[in-house]
Amino acid sequence: SQQGEEDPQALSIQEGENATMNCSYKTSINNLQWYRQNSGRGLVHLILIRSNEREKHSGRLRVTLDTSKKSSSLLITASRAADTASYFCASWETSGSRLTFGEGTQLTVNP
Amino acid sequence: DTGVSQDPRHKITKRGQNVTFRCDPISEHNRLYWYRQTLGQGPEFLTYFQNEAQLEKSRLLSDRFSAERPKGSFSTLEIQRTEQGDSAMYLCASSLNPGSSYEQYFGPGTRLTVT
Numbered sequence: 001s002q003q004g005e006e007d008p009q010a011l012s013i014q015e016g017e018n019a020t021m022n023c024s025y026k027t028s029i030n031n032l033q034w035y036r037q038n039s040g041r042g043l044v045h046l047i048l049i050r051s052n053e054r055e056k057h058s059g060r061l062r063v064t065l066d067t068s069k070k071s072s073s074l075l076i077t078a079s080r081a082a083d084t085a086s087y088f089c090a091s092w093e094t095s096g097s098r099l100t101f102g103e104g105t106q107l108t109v110n111p
Numbered sequence: 112d113t114g115v116s117q118d119p120r121h122k123i124t125k126r127g128q129n130v131t132f133r134c135d136p137i138s139e140h141n142r143l144y145w146y147r148q149t150l151g152q153g154p155e156f157l158t159y160f161q162n163e164a165q166l167e168k169s170r171l172l173s174d175r176f177s178a179e180r181p182k183g184s185f186s187t188l189e190i191q192r193t194e195q196g197d198s199a200m201y202l203c204a205s206s207l208n209p210g211s212s213y214e215q216y217f218g219p220g221t222r223l224t225v226t
Binding site: 031033 | 113115144146151152153154155156159166167200202204209213214215216217218219220222
């Protein structure tokens with residue numbers, strides 16, 4: 001498969017807790033993005049981190065990138081029931097022209 | 112609503128029939144992508160257009176699949192002689208030129224069921 005891997009495949013937490021998802025990719029990248037997908041719907045872009053960045057914040061989201069390990073993590077702080085969704089990382093190869101998606105993490109936030 | 116629309120949202124067809132899906136991207140976006148997504152998996156790239164030119168096709172895209180983007184506006188994806196393995200969600204996304212923005216805007220998808 002050309003897709004990266006995400007860990008864990010499924011995560012269930014209580015409202016207010018933090019959720020951490022990890023992603024690994026295979027090639028040299030220009031940037032890495034995280035997307036969210038509610039059940040049966042299209043994907044929504046959350047955040048982009050460039051290869052020369054190590055950490056980025058957006059609201060309750062924190063993304064880290066370790067290019068030496070070809071890995072990224074997404075942290076959602078103070079989770080809410082409305083955060084329940086699938087989360088996908090997607091890498092843009094340095095010499096590429098498109099995104100390669102991971103297999104996703106299904107997050108369930110229990111009220 | 113991202114501004115990208117897809118039609119139809121659901122399609123049920125019998126094996127062997129042809130189906131066509133339509134995607135209307137955000138008007139100023141010159142890039143348009145098609146993906147296929149099966150249950151529990153991430154989207155898999157099928158093909159993309161830069162304006163009206165189809166620049167890359169995945170090896171996943173068999174000869175039964177064809178895509179067009181006449182005049183660089185809307186796009187269609189046709190599947191001929193559908194097979195049960197074609198059952199999936201077909202997603203369309205649009206974006207500006209990379210270098211300007213790498214973010215992709217996705218439509219709601221067309222769910223295809225082949226019986």
